[in-house]
Amino acid sequence: MTRVLVVDDDPVQLRLTAEVANHAGFRPITATGGEQALAILRDDRNIGAMILDLVMPDVDGMGVLDAMRREGLTTPVIIQTSNASLETVVSAMRNGAADYFVKPVAPERLIVSLRNVMKLDALEATIRAERARRTGTFTSADMVARAPAMARVLSLCSKAARTPIPVLIEGETGVGKELVARIIQGTSDRAGKPFITVNCGAIPPNLVESVLFGHKKGAFTGAVADQAGKFAEAHNGTLFLDEVGELPHEMQVKLLRAIQEGEIEPIGAARPERVNVRLISATNRRLLNLAKSGEFREDLYYRLNVFPIYVPPLRERMEDMPALVSLFVARFAAEAGKRVLGASPAALNLLMAYDWPGNIRQLQNVVYRAVVLADGAFLEPMDFPQIVAQANGREVARLAVETAIQPAAPMHIDMAPARPRQFEDVVPAQDRFLDANGDIAALAEIERAAIVFAIEHHGGRMSRVARALKIGRSTLYRKLHEYGLAQDLIHDAAA
Structure with a gap:
């Protein structure tokens, strides 16, 4: 929420x-x-x-x-x-x-104003992130990564940015490995320099060498002009090798030499060429397992795996789900020209209960489809029939669509009725200034409760407790003894 x-x-x-x-x-x-x-x-x-x-x-x-x-x-x-x-x-x-x-x-x-400013903020964040991505200045502030599981990833990105050593990013398909690579480049001294991406699994085996290292005119049939490779394009910048585990075995040898020597040899060239490239690799498979099975050269694995970073899947960082959904809704609603403001609490609960095998890329596609087909101002569970079907079965998804309330006539967004909300029975909390009988509590009891709360809130750090309560430490310790709290703290410390 x-x-x-x-x-x-x-x-x-x-x-x-x-x-x-x-x-x-x-x-x-x-x-x-x-x-x-x-x-x-x-x-x-x-x-x-x-x-x-x-x-x-x-x-x-x-x-x-x-x-x-x-x-x-x-x-x-x-x-x-x-x-x-x-x-x-x-x-x-x-x-x-x-x-x-x-x-x-x-x-x-x-x-209406609240909903509009939030949508506008999400759109501005999308535009800022896209501008930073294009200019090579992408940072952690441009990525939705507030979940505790992403804290280590961002910390490692900050450390990796300070050095030119090769980085290997591992993670499932669709978790955002390229964005992590862009954060490393955008916060390093190569920010603003070329960031060249190569999907090693999408290149035909007979063209891999030409794509990576380039070729000279006449080097082979069809080579009608000199062609610079991706290494040359990334000179003084960063080269991102996505799905590096898919490289053909014979190309792994040449890649190893390019990394070790800092030079490439285009096909048909008379002499090698020096290149200054920061190399970041990514894979959705464990390169160590591929090296053990012989599918990947072990020496190249150790050359690439100097600084490993593991990106957790979406199911382990569900705290980011609301922000991701808001971002995608704002972006796709603007692209499709739809007045969709966000997702309802029920829809968010549905999305957070799903395990997302395709991770953020799958979430992006699901939200895109929902926004394009949505009829209301907010996405509801019925706008995600595929997720409902996989989570609860196809019959439940069919019934959800059939029983959805449809307006009898078009309705302006400002006149739309409030969504029905499920309120839970909440037991009212007892006022902290009243005792069990409903009478005003004694001042000593209120003061004791305040000290206990402050100790718990600050994790037992007495300096912070004293500052928060605006009293000296000696006064705090005297009151601890006065209210019988000192012995409990000693027992807790001993435990």
Whole structure:
């Protein structure tokens, strides 16, 4: 569920705006001041949008927008304030606000604005990523990789970018190995230089040498002119050999020599040519197993596998699913000219329950088909019949399509009724200031509970606990003894 940050120093307005976002299918996060809002944005770059009040006691809305611009925080912002002056509107828009409302605003208008700015943000992210890919400046910020399983991949990419050593990227088909290679190039000293991709499995065996190393005019029948190979095209840049395990055995010897000597010999050339190329290879098969079976030269394997990176499959990084779906929906809806704003919670649950053998490439194709065929503003489970069929059986998929509610007449998106939501029975939490009998708790009990919460929140790091509670460490330890908590901490440390 997409999170929306609501910032307002008025508690009533804060609660009302948060409820509007909640009823629209978003998950609201609240802040009562500009400093708190900036702290939340710095800690979490995955917040979908922010509804920001302009007039606040600590840091006002304009100050928040200025800080966001300086720090590169790209969360889309909707301004909501009681000041209706034209000068204020123009200043907010120039500072990066995506929309502007004067209180009070109709809930329906606010919901439409939220959906529009999120779609616009996804489109801008797609355009930025495509521009970075074309210019050779692609970085980790341009890739959806917020899942914990991708943290090690991005860390290794950062380390690999600092050196020119060969990198071997392993992973299943469709996990995004080429994007990982582009991150390495885009954050290295070769950023902006040529990035040449070669799919070794798609080249006919008799043309592999010519494609990689080039040929001279008259070298063989049909060679009517000199042709530079991929190594020469990637001079001073990066050469990405995709599916390198598919290379013919006889070509592996020549590739090994090109890597070791830093020179190539085009077909029909009188002398070798020097090339300066950063080599990154990728495979969806274990090269070590191929080397053991004799299908791949063992010496070439060790030459390529200097710096290995394993990219996990999509089923191990489901935390990225909502962001990936939003990105693909925005992109394909724009391409197809459809007013599709996203996927419903039920559709997201369906996609996250599937194991995706084809990984991100399969997800991209499935979302593309769903967007093209969708009739509503949001993708529903019935828009993914193939996934429903594979997950629950074909009969369930057929019934889902047949029982889908169809509007009797065309309906404008702004007039579309809210989707029915399944609300779970939630047991209200006991107020932290009341005891079991409903009476106001003693001050000592409230203070003890606050200390216990702070210790758990900061993992027992007492310096941070003391700073958070705005007390000295000696005072903290005295209160631990006073409330009988010191002995428990000793036991936990011993365990």
